[in-house]
Amino acid sequence: xxxxxxxxxxxxxxxxxxxxxxxxxxxxxxxxxxxxxxxxxxxxxxxxxxxxxxxxxxxxxxxxxxxxxxxxxxxxxxxxxxxxxxxxxxxxxxxxxxxxxxxxxxxxxxxxxx
Amino acid sequence: xxxxxxxxxxxxxxxxxxxxxxxxxxxxxxxxxxxxxxxxxxxxxxxxxxxxxxxxxxxxxxxxxxxxxxxxxxxxxxxxxxxxxxxxxxxxxxxxxxxxxxxxxxxxxxxxxx
Numbered sequence: 001x002x003x004x005x006x007x008x009x010x011x012x013x014x015x016x017x018x019x020x021x022x023x024x025x026x027x028x029x030x031x032x033x034x035x036x037x038x039x040x041x042x043x044x045x046x047x048x049x050x051x052x053x054x055x056x057x058x059x060x061x062x063x064x065x066x067x068x069x070x071x072x073x074x075x076x077x078x079x080x081x082x083x084x085x086x087x088x089x090x091x092x093x094x095x096x097x098x099x100x101x102x103x104x105x106x107x108x109x110x111x112x113x114x
Numbered sequence: 115x116x117x118x119x120x121x122x123x124x125x126x127x128x129x130x131x132x133x134x135x136x137x138x139x140x141x142x143x144x145x146x147x148x149x150x151x152x153x154x155x156x157x158x159x160x161x162x163x164x165x166x167x168x169x170x171x172x173x174x175x176x177x178x179x180x181x182x183x184x185x186x187x188x189x190x191x192x193x194x195x196x197x198x199x200x201x202x203x204x205x206x207x208x209x210x211x212x213x214x215x216x217x218x219x220x221x222x223x224x225x226x227x228x
Contacts, residue, residue, distance in 0.1 A: 004157070031212035042118060042203070042218030043158075050212065090157060094212055103148070103216075105157035 002027055006091050006106035014114050019078035021109045023091030029104075031094050032074040034058075034066060036087040037108070043090065049074055081113045117141045118219035120204050126225045127194050135222045137187040137204035145210045147180050149189050150203040152221065158203060161189070194226045 005024045013019055023032065030051045035043040035058075045058030047066040055066050063085060067075045074093075078085055091106040118139045127133050137147070146165045150158040162171040164180035164187065171178050175194075180187045191198055201221040208214045 035218075040220055042116070042220050043216075044218075045215070048212070092158075103160060105150075105159070107157040108155070 002104065004091055004093055004104045004106040006089075006109045008109060009107065010110050012112045012114065013081050015083055016080050017113075019081050019085075019111060019113075021076040021078075021089055021091075021111070023074045023076070023106055024072055025074075025091075025093040025104065026072065027093060027104065028071060029093035029095055030071065032068065033092040033094075034064070034074070034076045035090045035092065036060070037090060038087050046076065046089075078111075081111075083113050085111065086113045087111060116220075117217045118204055118206055120202075120219040120222050122222060123220075124223040124225070126227060129194055129196055129226055129228055131194055132190065132192045133194060133224065135189040135191075135202050135204075135224070137189070137219060139185050139187075139204070139206045139217070139219075141185075141206040141208055141217045143208050144182055144185065144206055145214060146207045147187050148205045148207070149176075149178055149187075150205060152201045152203055154200070161202075191224075194224075196226050196228065198224060199226045200224060 007022045032049045034046040049055045049068045065077045089109045094103045121136045148163045149161045152158045162178045167182045169180040175192045177190045203221040204219040206217045
């Protein structure tokens with residue numbers, strides 16, 4: 001069906017709580033991404049995963065970690081969330097060799113940390 | 115330092131009018147450039163990808179140009195519809211595969227009024 005699904009879509013947490021954002025894709029894409037989008041800024045890459053257990057830091061990895069145990073699932077974890085991690089988080093996927101091909105985004109997960 | 119600059123920041127047009135969105139970048143190397151549409155509260159949807167040194171693409175009412183010598187791209191929307199109301203995001207890829215990085219602009223917010 002060529003879809004990237006993010007859960008949850010909305011989440012409110014208190015500072016210091018743990019956060020788990022989940023992403024799934026049904027296209028067997030090797031590469032998956034986590035970005036955050038803040039007002040007035042372009043999307044910023046947090047982590048990229050090239051396949052199962054093959055993850056690399058992006059531009060802003062501090063305060064985040066990821067897990068990819070199955071090709072179709074990619075999780076973003078915030079251990080002890082901070083107020084400056086309030087943002088909209090987007091997951092995306094693509095074929096590793098195909099950046100000029102299709103790049104699919106999920107609909108976003110809006111996280112508010114109080 | 116922002117490597118992808120979009121202008122205008124926001125734009126209001128009347129339904130049926132044409133509009134042009136601009137993207138200037140300093141990313142090097144510049145393998146390809148992609149335009150995305152992002153409806154409010156939604157994910158990014160790819161409109162077109164430009165690859166060649168001087169490239170043109172057309173996708174219905176959307177057409178785009180790329181001039182790599184000038185590091186400049188335009189997105190033209192003809193006969194705008196109310197559904198064109200969205201943020202349009204310019205993205206420059208520095209490689210042709212997921213091994214490269216994507217550089218996102220902050221977007222142009224287009225509002226189409228009746």
